[in-house]
Amino acid sequence: MRQVRQPQPNRFFIGIDVSQTIEPDILSDFEDSLISRLQSFIGQEEVSYHISIFGLPGCGEDTIATLLSTQSPKDLASFTRRVEKRIKKISIANRVGGEEDTTPLTTPLFYFLEKILKDRAGQRVIIFSDLVNDDGGCQEHSFPFETIERYGLHKGGQIIFLYPTPHVTGEYDTPDLPERLMKKQKRFITSMYKLSKQGKVRAFFYHVPDDPQKRVTFLKSQLQHAIPATVFEIVWERVSKMIDTIIVAVRG
Numbered sequence: 001m002r003q004v005r006q007p008q009p010n011r012f013f014i015g016i017d018v019s020q021t022i023e024p025d026i027l028s029d030f031e032d033s034l035i036s037r038l039q040s041f042i043g044q045e046e047v048s049y050h051i052s053i054f055g056l057p058g059c060g061e062d063t064i065a066t067l068l069s070t071q072s073p074k075d076l077a078s079f080t081r082r083v084e085k086r087i088k089k090i091s092i093a094n095r096v097g098g099e100e101d102t103t104p105l106t107t108p109l110f111y112f113l114e115k116i117l118k119d120r121a122g123q124r125v126i127i128f129s130d131l132v133n134d135d136g137g138c139q140e141h142s143f144p145f146e147t148i149e150r151y152g153l154h155k156g157g158q159i160i161f162l163y164p165t166p167h168v169t170g171e172y173d174t175p176d177l178p179e180r181l182m183k184k185q186k187r188f189i190t191s192m193y194k195l196s197k198q199g200k201v202r203a204f205f206y207h208v209p210d211d212p213q214k215r216v217t218f219l220k221s222q223l224q225h226a227i228p229a230t231v232f233e234i235v236w237e238r239v240s241k242m243i244d245t246i247i248v249a250v251r252g
Contacts (some may be wrong), residue, residue: 019055026131059138104137
């Protein structure tokens with residue numbers, strides 16, 4: 001019951017995957033759901049959050065950008081200007097130089113985790129991504145076991161993954177690609193579950209429905225659990241996480 005009695009988390013990090021394997025409609029639904037959730041904290045200036053995007057054209061540092069880092073605004077007008085408008089500008093990454101542009105378009109998930117977890121011990125991290133690491137055309141990065149384990153030493157922290165099915169269209173769509181992407185996704189989840197079962201990190205995974213009729217309700221519900229704003233939401237979130245942990249342990 002110790003987890004249930006923990007205080008409200010007041011610092012959040014939110015990472016948003018904008019790579020080519022994210023479906024634009026799902027990204028848009030996530031943006032709207034995130035805006036709705038963060039509105040719940042208007043006036044709670046003790047709450048602060050940082051939002052970054054990853055999967056931009058290029059390699060290394062070029063693939064990551066800070067969208068905002070702020071205390072929760074004191075009123076709706078400030079929220080609209082400082083938070084909502086910036087979130088609504090997020091879009092899927094594309095090359096800017098036309099057909100001649102050969103800048104790599106990747107999903108630098110491993111590199112992103114390596115960078116953002118180093119300085120966030122004890123913080124709650126929410127990541128929207130299809131969990132398919134792709135370093136094509138750039139320096140390859142391995143699964144960041146050590147960084148994740150160091151982050152997990154502070155038991156107040158947890159990582160919550162909201163992951164859609166990988167999306168493939170256009171020139172990248174080949175008969176075997178969807179299956180290969182799904183295998184990559186499954187390998188990442190399996191590796192994280194292994195660390196979680198060993199007690200080295202608290203990580204939770206929730207698959208975003210493919211059905212657009214179910215998606216917004218799901219995202220709003222999961223973000224409410226991931227970023228609780230009221231006493232009831234905090235208690236319910238703790239209980240839900242305990243149940244999830246038990247289910248994972250039983251499944252082995």
